[in-house]
Amino acid sequence: MILSAIFILFSLNTILALITVFRQPRDIAATWAWMLVLIFVPILGFLIYAFAGRKLPKKRLFRYQEQNVSAVRQLINEQLDRQDPIDIVDDQTSVQKARTLITLFNTMEGVFLAEHNDFQLFTDGNRMFDQMMADLKRAQDTIHIEFYTFANDQLGRQIRDILVERARAGVKVHVIYDSFGSFPTLASFFKPLREAGGHAEPFLRTHSFIFDFRLNFRDHRKMVIVDGEVGYIGGFNIGDQYVGRDPKFGYWRDTHLRLTGTAVYQLQAYFILDWNATDLKHQISYDGQAQRYFPLVQKHGDTSMQVVTSGPDSDDHLIKMGYIRLIQLAQKTCWIQTPYLIPDDSMFDAIKIAAAAGIDVRIMVPCKPDHAFVYRATQYYARQLADAGVKIYYYENGFIHAKTMVVDGKIASVGSANLDFRSFKLNFEANAFIYDRQLAHELFVQYQKDIEQSSLQKPSDFDKESRWLNFKQHFSRLLAPIL
Known part of the structure; x- marks a missing residue:
C-alpha cells in the first residue's frame, strides 16, 4: 500500500515535471537539468523552479x-x-587582426566600430x-x-x-x-x-x-x-x-x-x-x-572598440559568439579572467581546441567561493581544462571578479559577462571589445601581476582533492545550465 502510494506520488511528480519543463522552449541542457531537479527533489524542486526556472514574461x-x-x-x-x-x-x-570579429558584431546587431577613443x-x-x-x-x-x-x-x-x-x-x-x-x-x-x-x-x-x-x-x-x-x-x-x-x-x-x-x-x-x-x-x-x-x-x-550587449531578448548570444571568435583569433596567447567558469559545450570546445593547437591559454578564477554550487562547478571545469593543457590559476589576494580576455596582447574584452551559462543566455550583459595594443598590453601586464598573487593548479593538484569534494563538483556540474 505504501509502495503504491509512493509510486503514484512519484508518477504525478514526474508528469508535473514534464509539463512544467516543456511548457516553455529552452535548450536541451537546461531541460535535462531542470528535469533532474524537479523529479528527484519533489516539492522543493518546484519551489526552486518558481525562483530560478521561470522565463521572463513575454x-x-x-x-x-x-x-x-x-x-x-x-x-x-x-x-x-x-x-x-x-x-x-x-x-x-589590432583592427585588421580583428576584422572578422568587427564584421560579426556589425552583421549580427549593427554595432559600428567606435574609433578615436581615450x-x-x-x-x-x-x-x-x-x-x-x-x-x-x-x-x-x-x-x-x-x-x-x-x-x-x-x-x-x-x-x-x-x-x-x-x-x-x-x-x-x-x-x-x-x-x-x-x-x-x-x-x-x-x-x-x-x-x-x-x-x-x-x-x-x-x-x-x-x-x-x-x-x-x-x-x-x-x-x-x-x-x-x-x-x-x-x-x-x-x-x-x-x-x-x-x-x-x-x-x-x-x-x-x-x-x-x-x-x-x-x-x-x-x-x-x-x-x-x-x-x-x-x-x-x-x-x-x-x-x-x-x-x-x-x-x-586612438583606441578602436565595439560595445556589445546580449540578453534573453535575443537568441544570438552575441557576447558568447564574440568570446569564441576572440579565442579563435589567438595565435600565441589567450589569457582569461572570470569569477565563474561554467562554459557551455561550444565555449568549452573552443578553449580546448586553442590549447591543443599550441596557444598559451590561461584562465584565472577565485580561490574562494561566493556561491557554493557555482564555485564547485567552476572547479569541475577548471580540472577538465587543466587536463586539456590550459593553465588554471587560483587568485589568492582576496576575490577576483574581473571578466577579461586578452589575445596576443593586441585585442581584448572587458565587461560584465562571465564565462558561464547565466551570462551567455540568462542575463542582460554589456562588454567592450577592444582593438588597441596599448590597452591590451596594459591588461596583459596586469594579468602578469595577478599571476604573482595566484597559484597555478596542475592536474596533479586536482588529483589530490577528496572524493567528497569531487562528488560535489560533479553534482554541481549536472546543474551547470541553470546555475
Whole structure:
C-alpha cells in the first residue's frame, strides 16, 4: 500500500515535471537539468523552479524588443557624419587582426566600430569610484547609471547623495538597478533622488522582490554615462564589497574602463533603450536632441572598440559568439579572467581546441567561493581544462571578479559577462571589445601581476582533492545550465 502510494506520488511528480519543463522552449541542457531537479527533489524542486526556472514574461521581452533601435542608430550615424576629420591614426594592426570579429558584431546587431577613443583602465575599486564620483560631481546636463547592484551602504549612499545634489542643480538623472542584485536595497532608498527630480527604477520595473522572485533574466550590466561624453563599463558594482570593505572577500580585484570618444555613443544608446523599456511613464525622448545625448566628440584618442550587449531578448548570444571568435583569433596567447567558469559545450570546445593547437591559454578564477554550487562547478571545469593543457590559476589576494580576455596582447574584452551559462543566455550583459595594443598590453601586464598573487593548479593538484569534494563538483556540474 505504501509502495503504491509512493509510486503514484512519484508518477504525478514526474508528469508535473514534464509539463512544467516543456511548457516553455529552452535548450536541451537546461531541460535535462531542470528535469533532474524537479523529479528527484519533489516539492522543493518546484519551489526552486518558481525562483530560478521561470522565463521572463513575454510582455516584458516584447516591451524590450519593440524599442526603436533603428531610430537610435540613425541618430548616432548622423552625429558620426558630423564629426570633424581626425588626423590620429588608429591601431590598424589590432583592427585588421580583428576584422572578422568587427564584421560579426556589425552583421549580427549593427554595432559600428567606435574609433578615436581615450581610456583609463581601473583594477582597484577605490581609485575607480573616486574618479567616477568626480565625474558625477562635474555633470552639467545628464547622468545615466545602470548597475546590477546598487547597495544601501556607505559607498551606495555616497553616490546616491551626489546624484541628489546634481538633480537639485538641474541635471537630468536616471538610474536603473536590478531588484535582485540590489536586494535588500528598497525603492525608498532612492526617495531623496526622486524628490530632487531624478528618476530611479528597477530594470523592467520589477518593483516587488517578493512577487517577482525570479533569479534569472537579471540586468547584469554595469554602465555610467555622464553628459554623453564620459562612459564607464566593466565588472564593478556599487557597494562597499567592491572597495574591499567586506571581510569575507577581502581585497576585491575587478576591471573597469573609463571611456571618452565615440564608444560613449554606444553606451548611451543602450542605456536609453534599457530605460525606455523599463519606465513607460518617463521616457527619454531623443527626437531633436541629438547634441544633448550624443554630443560631438571634442577629445580624440586612438583606441578602436565595439560595445556589445546580449540578453534573453535575443537568441544570438552575441557576447558568447564574440568570446569564441576572440579565442579563435589567438595565435600565441589567450589569457582569461572570470569569477565563474561554467562554459557551455561550444565555449568549452573552443578553449580546448586553442590549447591543443599550441596557444598559451590561461584562465584565472577565485580561490574562494561566493556561491557554493557555482564555485564547485567552476572547479569541475577548471580540472577538465587543466587536463586539456590550459593553465588554471587560483587568485589568492582576496576575490577576483574581473571578466577579461586578452589575445596576443593586441585585442581584448572587458565587461560584465562571465564565462558561464547565466551570462551567455540568462542575463542582460554589456562588454567592450577592444582593438588597441596599448590597452591590451596594459591588461596583459596586469594579468602578469595577478599571476604573482595566484597559484597555478596542475592536474596533479586536482588529483589530490577528496572524493567528497569531487562528488560535489560533479553534482554541481549536472546543474551547470541553470546555475
